[in-house]
Amino acid sequence: MSTRELRYEQELNPQQRAAVFHEKGPALVVAGAGTGKTRTLIWRVARLVEQGTDPRRILLLTFTRRAAKQMLGRAAELLQDERARRVSGGTFHSFAHTVLRRYGRYADLPVNFTVLDRSDSEDILNHLRTEMGFAGNQQRGLRRRFPQKRALGEMASRATNRRVPLRGVLLRDWPQFLPDEEELRALIERYQRYKQEHRLFDYDDLLTELLRLLEERKAIGERLASHFQAVLVDEYQDTNRVQSDILRALVLHRGIMAVGDDAQAIYSFRGADFRNIMAFPRDFPGATLYRIEENYRSTQPILDAANAVIARATQRYEKRLFTSRSDGPAPKLVGCTDEASQAGFVADEILRLREEGMALEEIAVLFRSSYHSFELEAELAHRNIPFVKYGGFKFAEAAHVKDAMAHLRWLVNPKDLVAAQRCLLVLEGVGPVAARAIAERAASSPGLSEGLAAVQSPPRAAGALDRLRIALAAADRxxxxxxxxxxxxxxxxETLVRRFDDFPKRMRDLEHLVSIARRFRSTDRFVSDFSIEPPADHTIAGVSGVENEEEPLVLSTIHSAKGLEWRAVFVISVLDGYLPQDYAFRSAEELEEERRLLYVAMTRARELLTLTYPAMIAPSGARATMRSAMVFAKPSHFLDGIEEVVLPHTVVAGAELFDGITYEDDIA
Structure with missing residues (x-):
């Protein structure tokens, strides 16, 4: 038992405590930005365990395995014992993977399936696209472009996650490809058959097959539902339609507590469905609603401005963030002449803050899209201000890391033709046609080594193929x-030395991959987990940090900044057409998500918040650089109606703003 009495009264505020002490039935905790959402979940886990709930009968679902591990570790620290570490915690995909491995045979699923990552899925779609004759421009007698593999993957995924027909996805996201609907449907159906034939599951299959298992095998669903006495879900606003259906089938309207913030629902492009959190009381009848509104991050003036922005949302849970930190300057809205002067103003302010003692790493510049920062990046480089920009390839997406993992995947599943072709295409003298033929021959043999030994390889590739066979056979032992x-x-x-100039860096990455693999005893589990939850916090070859004695300034898209905070935040290009982006005006739903994006950006600031916009911009598609080609812009309409005392508005542009500009220029 716990050796420590939990200090609920001292450690939790009244709103947090009410959620933690929830008795029974479904519950939705709407926790605003910076209000201690994670803390509330941790204490909820500790409370359940303290009250005698078997930790193995608690399920904690998060969007990263790392988050679940950290939460359970902190709950264990609260209890001063190891019981909380026995809670079943992980992502939706890892939970689905575990259940399907255990119960999949009851739904006629293969026991030894392989999990594909996104790029592998796209490679299969690209292969099938070529095989079915859709790779060229000639389509039904018309010369037009057929979607590339990335778009194909997104189309298939969104249709699956939203549980809507392909036509609905095309109408909303890719109307230009509606003439290809018939071919696209045929291709996606062929993709589904291909995966079944080769015992392959992509990320979406893990969820859809789990849902099918729960819906078609009621006894298994009831067994899981009765096993888990409590189900806790983090970031519920980021769930997709399939995930919400899984929860409804799993908990049978009992014992679920979802935590999230409708005002921070900004990931629809990943399949997240804002309607899930809004429909929670309907989906789980009798649900208790808890609001957590005391903010521990920002000053009250910053919260007042953020509250004013989100208050005009058409759909939301009523809440108003407040804090005991009442002092601090009001946020500022600053208009600049153009994007160049905006960059100059922001750089000046950053240097001023640094002179006043604020470290660069405590300052962030946020923007809607990556290209919005190009002008600022040039200005910072010109002034020798070190910065790092969030983004780039993840560790698991680096070519040499994927190559290494492909060799393990081929060992685990000799029928995994995607992994096989990736291994074979590295060899000198082997092209796509030969690679596929070799892979298919090896897959039809009793063993991988025997299959490779029996292959008639291209003359130029004989030695390389033999070295591959020997390496795989040794690894298999x-x-x-x-x-x-x-x-x-x-x-x-050897392959790195031949293919890359920076092979020493890439070799270090592979050595790091070995250290990650040491956490696993089973190769099958390692391969599956690496696909489902790849490590994302490691540097890869070709992506270098800023070499400077001082930690760098942060530049980031708003999406990448969610969950982070800084002392001072600049949000640049806050004007219609940028934030919100112009395409968002096509639907009220997309426009509302852009409003939530601005809210997320504003609530990253702890002490200082500045919103900027250029007063003149080049019209969309304009390439001219003459001042007369520019048009006047106005701040984002999301800021309309906010009182001057809440968000003071200043313009730093001089008389040059009007040089060469005529009324006719503006309205042309």
Whole structure:
């Protein structure tokens, strides 16, 4: 038992405490930005365990495994014992993977399926696209472009996650491809059959197959529902339609507590459905609603401005953030002449803050889209202000890391033709046609090594293929995934030296991959987990940090900044057409998400918040650089009606703003 009495009264505010002490039935906790959402979940876990709930009968679903591990670790620290670490915690996908491995046979699913990551799925779609004759421009007698593999993957995924027909996805997101609807449907259906034939699951399959299992095998659903006495869901506003359906089937309207913030629902492009959190009381009848509104991050003037922006949302849960930090300057709205002067103003302010003692790493510049910061990046570089920009490839997406993982995947599943072709295409003298033929021959043999030995390889590739066969055979004899990778490293090093100028950096990445693999005993589990929850916090070759004694300034898209905070935040280009982006005006739903984006950006600031916009911009598509080609702009209409005392508005542009500008220029 716990050796510590939990200090609920001292450690939690009244709103947090009410949610933590929830007795029974479904509950929705609407926790505003900076209000201690994670803290509330941690204490809820500790409370359940303290009250005698078997930790193994608590399910905590988060959007990263790391988040779940950290929450359970902190709950264990509260209880001063290890009980909380036995809670079933992880992502929706890892939970689905576990259930399908255990119960999939009851739904006629293969036991030894392989999990595809996004790029592998796209590679299969690209192969099928070519195989079915859709790769060229000639379509039904008309010369037009057929979607590329990335768009194809997104189309298939969105249709699955939203549980809508392909036509609905095309109408909303890709109307230009409506003439290709018939071919696209045929391609996606062929993709589904291909995965079944080769025992492959993509991310979406993990969720849809779990849902099918729960819906078609009621006994299994009831068994899981009765096993888990409590289900806790983090970031509920980011769930998609399939995930919400899984929860309804899993908990049978009992024992679920979802935590989220409707005002921070900004990931519809990933399939997240804002309607899930709004429909929670309907989906789970009798649900208790808790609001957590005391903010521990920002000053009250910043919260007043953010509250004013979100108060005009058409759909929302009523809440108003407040804090005990009542002092602090009001946020500012600053108009600049153009994007160049906006960049100059922001750089000046950053230097001023640094001179006043604020470290660069405590300052962030946020923007709607990556290209909005190009002018500022040039200005910062010109002034030798070090900065880092959030984004770029993740560790698991680097080509050399994917190559190494492909070798393990091929060992685990010899029928995984995507992994096989990736391994084979690295070889000198092997092209796509030969790679596929070799992969298919190997897949039809009793063993991978025997299959490769029997292959009639292209003359130029005979030696390389033999080296690959020997390396795979040696790795297959090794026990753990780390040992297999260590056996493969000399062979992989040869390919790196031949293919990349920066092979030493890439080799270090593969050595780091070995260290990750040491956490696993099963190669199958390592391969699956790496696909489902790849490490995202590691530097990869080709992406270098800023070499400077001082930690750098942060530039970030708003989407990448969610969950983070800084002492001072600049949000640039806050004007219609940028934030909100012009395409958002096509639907009220998309426009409302843009409003929530601005709210998220504003609530990243702890002490200082500045919104800027250029008073003149080049019209969309304009390439001229003459001042007469510019048109006047106005701040985002999301700021309309906010009182001057809440958001003071100043313009730093001089008389040059009007040089060469005529009324006719503006309305042309």
């Amino acid at each position: 090794a026990a753990s995934p780390a040992e297999k990778l260590e056996v493969l490293l000399p062979y992989l090093a």
